[in-house]
Amino acid sequence: MTDIYDHLKVINNALGSIGAGKIMAEDEDTELAGQVVPIYYSRVRAVLAMHEWSFAGKTYKLDAIAKTADNDYDTTAQIFNNGWRNAFALPGTRLGLPRKVLTDPRNPRDPLREFLIEAGWLYADRDQVWAVVTVMPAPDVWDPQFALAIERISAADFCVPVTQDDKLASSIRAVAEGSPTEQGRGGLIGRAMSSDAAKARTATPQWRDPLSDARLM
Structure with a gap:
């Protein structure tokens, strides 16, 4: 039977690597779960926001905001008070600002460049x-190098509250994130970033102009 690789598995792998016990559920009423689960999710969100991970991007069609005075819309000028004609809500599930804004989701090579983001x-x-x-995808779609890095980073984060072992935390963090001068972008996570960026460059198709293609046929 295939082992399920989910957030609980990642947390328990990290705990096991520092010689700590396991948790049976993320919401269980134990001191251990209360210590590690919030730390884990804060860290995963932060690491996902550090890089445009290929497995964590998602395209959304944005919902238009009602053109009402309550939304700062000037019905006489037919624009919002900041001078723009339309307003759209950004997805609540996103991590950070959009990677790219598009007028055609099938043409990511030609992004919209004139827009403004204010208050979501x-x-x-x-x-x-x-x-x-960027969204938080389930661990079963993570790149293996990213998954390993997150397990080690989480293990370093868990050391102090769970084992009170600063030396072990520093040792694991050096492997996971590199030296302090690398600001969390070295070690395993740095290699995962480099590998992911290389894969994204290889996988991204070059935009093609149908009219130019037709002339060459």
């Missing part, structure tokens, strides 16, 4: 807008 809303002079954002 995106303003643009377009009737339809899409955004590519």
Whole structure:
């Protein structure tokens, strides 16, 4: 039977690597779960926001915001108070700002460049807008190098509250994130970033102009 690789598995792998016990559920009423689960999710969100991971991007069509005075819309000028014609809500599940804003989700090589983001809303002079954002994907779609790095980073984070072992924490963190001068972008996570970026460059198709293609046929 295939072992399920989920957030609970990642947490328990990290705990096991520092000689700690396991938790049976993320929401169990134990001191151990209360210590490690919040730390884990904060760290995963932070690491996902550090790099445009290929497995964590998702495209959303943005929902238009109602053009009402309550939303700072000037019905006389037919624009929002900041001068833009339309406003859209950014996905609540996103981590950080959009990677890319698009007018055609099938043409990511030609992003929308004129827009404004304020207080979770995106303003643009377009009737339809899409955004590519970073989300928190399930661990079973993580790149293996990223998964290993997260396990080690989490283990370093768990050391102090669980084992009170600063030396062990520093040792694991050096492997997971590199030296302090690398600011959390070295070690295993740095290699995972480099590998992911290389894969993304190889996998991204070059944009092609159908009219140019037709002339060459």
